[in-house]
Amino acid sequence: MTDPRTARAPATPLIVHDPFMSVWSHTDELTQSWPTHWTGKNQSMSGMVHIDGKAYRFMGLVTRTGRDVPAMRQTGREVTPLRTIYRFEADGVELALSFTTPVFPEDLELMARPVSYVDIEVSSKDGANHEVSAYIDWSTNWATGNGETDVIWGRHRAGNVEALFVGAREQTPLHQSGDEVQIDWGYLYTSAEPGVAVDSAFGDARTLRDTFATTGSIPARDDVREARPLPMPSHGHRGLNINANGIHQERPAYNVCAWSRAFGKVGTQAQAFRLLVAYDQVYALEYFHRRLRPFWSRKGQSAIGLVEQAWAERSALYARVADYDAALIDQLQRSGGDTYARIGILAFRQCLGGHALVEDLDGKLLYFSKENSSNGCLGTVDLTYPSAPFFLHYNPALLEAQMRPICAYAMGGRWPFPYAPHDVGQFPLANGQVYGGGELTEHNQMPYEESGNMLILAAALAERTNDDRFITEFWPLWEKWAAYLVKSGIDPENQLCTDDFAGHLPHNANLSLKAIIGIGAYGLLCRRLGKNEEAERHLAIARDWAAKWPGLADDGSAFRLAFDKAGSWSQKYNLIWDRILGLGLFPADIARKEMTAYKTRQDRYGLPLDSREHYTKLDWLVWTACLTNNQADFEALIAPVATWLDDAPARVPLSDWYDTQTGKQTVPGGFRSRPVVGGTYIKLMLDSMGK
Structure with a gap:
């Protein structure tokens, strides 16, 4: 009998909340393509791990003119109603990548909360200790589907909660309607677990990825670019390049919100790098010419308040999801x-x-x-x-x-x-x-x-x-x-x-x-x-x-x-x-x-x-x-x-x-x-x- 959790799917849900925040993998292995919007347009995430001085990919392709980073071997994929989990192996290290989206239809506050949790767990498979660090980034094509759109970025803080954000420079909420369209208003937020030592940066994707692949770390600044600092505002991305197999690759010179964590020596006990991703649409819908805010912000909650609340409730939500x-x-x-x-x-x-x-x-x-x-x-x-x-x-x-x-x-x-x-x-x-x-x-x-x-x-x-x-x-x-x-x-x-x-x-x-x-x-x-x-x-x-x-x-x-x-x-x-x-x-x-x-x-x-x-x-x-x-x-x-x-x-x-x-x-x-x-x-x- 086929286990329904591990059986093949035409496409695998990663982060799915509403028609604008809907990201999938369209290949059996997560390293065979970029994650995409349901329309097939890229909404990219890149994931890499550095093991004893060598870099591997566990999510996404290689930037077209960037360093060639080999893929980890995918050993498993599991989909449940509220979670998607991938498992990988390379050089004696196991890595689990999970996407958790606690959208309980009985609980409207949670169902309408545009937040998903992303966890990276690493452990030794061969019993030896390994020097490990992990990296993940989100492209600006999450916040604007139009190439050449100028974006701005920054950080918000609430106590020890910190989030990177990015969005189009010119905000024109609800200015267009259509079928196969991506959002180009509002702001993407990414955040790592409060109180845990991590590095984060905003900048040029190729530079950040190549730097991590080479060194196992990323620069501690928010204007990363190889030759000179990234200006504010800056182009978000420059569209797609499609290879002979029809897979969307990325052109050079586009930007990402990047996070990395150095685990140090990793043994058989798993260590975790916990993150979340959220989206503030500012306005969600127009209803007979009245602009309405997303349900979660109808009473005035801020985006950093949303992120703060999501971190505070994470442990309880994980038990509930299971x-x-x-x-x-x-x-x-x-x-x-x-x-x-x-x-x-x-x-x-x-x-x-x-x-x-x-x-x-x-x-x-x-x-x-x-x-x-x-x-x-x-x-x-x-x-x-x-x-x-x-x-x-x-x-x-x-x-x-x-x-x-x-x-x-x-x-x-x-x-x-x-x-x-x-x-x-x-x-x-x-x-x-x-x-x-x-x-x-x-x-x-x-x-x-x-x-x-x-x-x-x-x-x-x-x-x-x-x-x-x-x-x-x-x-x-x-x-x-x-x-x-x-x-x-x-x-x-x-x-x-x-x-x-x-x-x-x-x-x-x-x-x-x-x-x-x-x-x-x-x-x-x-x-x-x-x-x-x-x-x-x-x-x-x-x-x-x-x-x-x-x-x-x-x-x-x-x-x-x-x-x-x-x-x-x-x-x-x-x-x-x-x-x-x-x-x-x-x-x-x-x-x-x-x-x-x-x-x-x-x-x-x-x-x-x-x-x-x-x-x-x-x-x-x-x-x-x-x-x-x-x-x-x-x-x-x-x-x-x-x-x-x-x-x-x-x-x-x-x-x-x-x-x-x-x-x-x-x-x-x-x-x-x-x-x-x-x-x-x-x-x-x-x-x-x-x-």
Whole structure:
């Protein structure tokens, strides 16, 4: 059996907090490439160790014109929901490098804290004492994705806590939005454990790295450059150089925040070099033209105060992380086996890292997803829908915080249509829908999709929290969106669904399921508020349509993709909410009939989404695997995903859309690092609910 912690991953999470602070390794060995932003653009870290006068790399490549430093031998890599650990060996010394990110979704103060801990531990493997020192640096391309941008740097202190910072000289927070963009405002902070003797410097990367490789130490100054002192401000970096293998190398003349520690003689007892990295965005989001600060700084906390607090709480957090990881991996394995645990481990930080949390001026929580590698939309309803199982399971307040901006927008007078919006902007600017026709036309809207999504999620949220205040606050919307579905009928017109990459489709059977369940969900909301006549009317409509649906969709051995397309088929993932909400609209034999057909249609890497193409969606695949509430069925549909994780040729953060025959991303660039992978937690959620 494969240990889910050590199994191959298409990409390995290193430091993942939100769409701007999201750094990964895209190679099996940490010395085969530079760490990168989820987009694939460098956000470099270099790690070296000096052993008995000889230098080795344990992270990153060699600067193109710098000294050739050989790589340590990587002996292990372990990924858990909250940690990533690498192990290396050279010249009788073992080195462990760990990245710890205590993002507990139940604890918003910690989840929203943009701080990760980085630990380097060294010990003798051969029993002899060795003279050892270690080095790590962070490039200025963490703080600005644009080459040639001038940066400034300095230090902050709070007692014995000290941090280096760097950021663009001209600060223009929130001045741009987009999809595959890096942040170029705010400040990167790095810090070493208070009270421990270390060296730190800011300066030219090649000079600092070559000096350490030669001497095992770095200069004790902050204007390091080979020929003459570094001016303030200075260029941050000068872009990329890509080698013949497509690996991003670094051009010379760029700058880093560097730290080193001389351990002296190291024996069999491990010695540690402890650091942390943090990011102050200054402003995190714009919400209808109001600039909002990051959640952690909403009450005025300073960046050095954040670093100080993170150091003070480190020991307690490490114990909590260890317990949390062990318990969650055990739960995932018991729920769905080793393959499901592999998926859950990789999905955890990625789901949270695709969102940003802020607090509105009235104290209400707002939690925004980013549609990474698609179009950069912010607060997308059909991202909230697939990721909802994660938040329903861990912290429903975060689901409400995702729904609130959509509801406030739809109630605010600007949204002109009788159905739910698709989004509220493009990250990080939440100033109104940008997808499709926006607010201007009905072209390329998703009326069935988003209205059904919002009604289903509203009912699930109310059931999970047993709190009707959010439902009551936005009651006119639930009425309006339910009325739209009822008026539109059981048979959808030619329109987009969430799988918009497949294009418009009339008579979509799976979309019809969503409308039926959405109307039933509205009936549940009415019942909660004592609107019994309205509840029974809508539940009766849902039951009537559910009884008609099989006749419209039946194709013999299974049910069709579209009512009018004989011989077609599709995953009916929306059906799962009938069970989650306890509506009981559809008999169990519908899911069983579908499952029997699914098992005959699997490719090497999984079940295709439908009969049109050989591609699948990972989130929907896990939902579909849960339809019959049968463990053997679940494992049968999930098993090919392990093969895909082993073989996936695209080295990107967990993709949710890939070819089931080749394992490749479906289009160049493809989907990657999207928060929808939180939907894979639906099995764990169902088990915890006893459904």
